[in-house]
Amino acid sequence: MDISDTATKHEELRREIALRERKPAGPAATGYCLNCGPDAALPAGWRWCDTDCRDDWEARQP
Ligand SMILES: [Zn+2]
Incomplete structure (x- = not known):
């Protein structure tokens, strides 16, 4: 793994955290994965x- 791989991983993680925190609308956090x-x-x-869990969950919503 070179340094650009590390940077990419870090960027992915940062984006994933942002995705988790976004979307204030929708279901409330329950303390476990929806x-x-x-x-x-x-x-x-x-x-x-x-994000995979979120996508799976969203795919099942009406
Ligand atoms: Zn999950």
Whole structure:
């Protein structure tokens, strides 16, 4: 891994955190992943484990 890979990873992580914090509308944080259910406990204010969970969840919404 060279330094540009590291920078890319960091950028991905930063974007992922921004995605988690965005979208104030929608479901409230429940303390666990809305996609995985009660087995996946999350820090306060998080609604999904990652963007994949969020995308899966959104895909199931009407
Ligand atoms: Zn999840």
